[in-house]
Amino acid sequence: xxxxxxxxxxxxxxxxxxxxxxxxxxxxxxxxxxxxxxxxxxxxxxxxxxxxxxxxxxxxxxxxxxxxxxxxxxxxxxxxxxxxxxxxxxxxxxxxxxxxxxxxxxxxxxxxxxxxxxxxxxxxxxxxxxxxxxxxxxxxxxxxxxxxxxxxxxxxxxxxxxxxxxxxxxxxxxxxxxxxxx
Numbered sequence: 764x765x766x767x768x769x770x771x772x773x774x775x776x777x778x779x780x781x782x783x784x785x786x787x788x789x790x791x792x793x794x795x796x797x798x799x800x801x802x803x804x805x806x807x808x809x810x811x812x813x814x815x816x817x818x819x820x821x822x823x824x825x826x827x828x829x830x831x832x833x834x835x836x837x838x839x840x841x842x843x844x845x846x847x848x849x850x851x852x853x854x855x856x857x858x859x860x861x862x863x864x865x866x867x868x869x870x871x872x873x874x875x876x877x878x879x880x881x882x883x884x885x886x887x888x889x890x891x892x893x894x895x896x897x898x899x900x901x902x903x904x905x906x907x908x909x910x911x912x913x914x915x916x917x918x919x920x921x922x923x924x925x926x927x928x929x930x931x932x933x934x935x936x937x938x939x940x941x942x943x944x945x
Contacts, residue, residue, distance in 0.1 A: 788845050862891040
């Protein structure tokens with residue numbers, strides 16, 4: 764991380780209202796810090812969280828900023844708890860990591876060589892967008908239909924998921940930070 768690329772800020776760590784038994788916490792980046800990132804969409808960053816090194820993909824909050832899901836391991840390594848104000852130093856990664864391909868999508872791509880060929884030629888960010896569009900359906904049948912549609916579109920040479928709002932600002936309710944518990 765170069766000093767000129769570093770974004771420094773503090774944010775309050777929250778416990779999510781749901782699920783009740785969540786072992787993770789989250790924070791919302793201040794708008795000024797988020798504005799320094801290269802995109803309003805998912806962005807992978809690296810840096811320090813209360814002094815503990817980490818790498819994570821920030822999610823859009825639907826309000827023009829980002830939020831960070833903090834797992835129990837990172838929270839414990841940093842020695843912080845929900846309610847604490849945490850200091851972060853972050854910077855976008857030089858190269859976006861490969862997204863994890865869900866097994867059902869992996870199987871469908873394997874069954875369609877033409878779709879797999881286009882999939883393989885995509886950037887990690889484009890693959891992440893396809894995965895997010897597929898997995899954002901709330902019902903199992905929606906996901907199944909989206910996988911079939913994605914394979915058809917990829918096989919025909921389409922490289923981007925249709926009508927996908929990467930920032931969450933125009934599709935209220937599908938993206939956003941969790942609601943904090945009281």
